Amino acid sequence: MREIDVFIDTEEIAEFFYQELINRGFIPSEDEIRELADVTFEYLLKKEIIAEEWED
Template sequence: MKEIDLVIDTEEIAEFFYRELARRGYIPSEDELFEIADITFDYLIEKCMIDEELDEDE
């Protein structure tokens, strides 16, 4: 199976959840969105769906 590079960050996840939750009638706070995004990111790492790579600038 061919490996591909995929970049996902918590801000992108937060924006996705905001759109989807708003579409369903929920308006979470910014803090709630970033908590959901962090949890989702951690879940994807735990399930080995993504690997965490830190920016070289950090």
């Protein structure tokens, strides 16, 4: 399997969830959306779909 670089932006995830939930009739708070984005990021890490890298 080949490796590719993928950049995950939790703010982009948060905006996606916000729009999707609004479209489905929910009114999430900003804090709830940020938590969902963080949980999604952690899920991707746990499933080893992504790997977290830190730049110096």
